[in-house]
Amino acid sequence: MSRAGLDDRIVLEAALEITDRGGLEQLTLVAVAKKLGVRPPALYNHVNGLPDLRNKLMIDGLHRLKDELARATAGQTGDDAVWAASQAYLAFARKHPGLYEATQRPQHWQDGDVQEALRQLMDIIFRIVSPFGLDEEAAVHTVRGLRSLLHGFASLEGQGGFGMPLNVDESFRFVVYTFLAGIQSR
Numbered sequence: 001m002s003r004a005g006l007d008d009r010i011v012l013e014a015a016l017e018i019t020d021r022g023g024l025e026q027l028t029l030v031a032v033a034k035k036l037g038v039r040p041p042a043l044y045n046h047v048n049g050l051p052d053l054r055n056k057l058m059i060d061g062l063h064r065l066k067d068e069l070a071r072a073t074a075g076q077t078g079d080d081a082v083w084a085a086s087q088a089y090l091a092f093a094r095k096h097p098g099l100y101e102a103t104q105r106p107q108h109w110q111d112g113d114v115q116e117a118l119r120q121l122m123d124i125i126f127r128i129v130s131p132f133g134l135d136e137e138a139a140v141h142t143v144r145g146l147r148s149l150l151h152g153f154a155s156l157e158g159q160g161g162f163g164m165p166l167n168v169d170e171s172f173r174f175v176v177y178t179f180l181a182g183i184q185s186r
């Protein structure tokens with residue numbers, strides 16, 4: 001029987017806090033149990049071990065990112081929607097560095113629930129680029145390019161990879177709008 005008040009969501013929130021504070025490698029069942037004041041076996045009422053917890057964390061992160069992008073782009077189209085989505089993406093990675101890292105684990109991408117969460121996220125991104133009037137192939141290339149740009153920037157920044165004395169936000173704006181200019185010039 002589970003400790004009173006302990007449920008799947010509380011376990012997931014504890015995992016998120018640990019992951020955001022110390023990175024995905026700091027996430028262990030022992031760490032989650034300690035944070036919640038229970039013994040590790042109590043967690044098995046909510047997860048089937050660490051791989052399952054990481055999988056659930058990934059799904060939660062993908063849903064949260066999708067929701068952030070949807071909120072940021074509501075009522076926006078074209079360049080404005082891409083810029084709003086880009087800002088929301090980077091803000092998500094900055095606010096939740098461990099959770100963002102959890103969303104980037106390809107070993108979980110074959111899971112059906114992960115695939116559904118990825119599909120929903122990709123639907124938002126394809127909706128964002130649809131006003132550009134791209135054919136299907138060009139839309140896929142555009143989405144891949146945008147995701148690469150956003151993930152690369154977020155990852156480099158998160159790892160302290162921008163050491164030059166220039167404003168990082170200005171660099172981000174520059175690369176996103178340069179990307180948009182490339183789409184427009186097609």
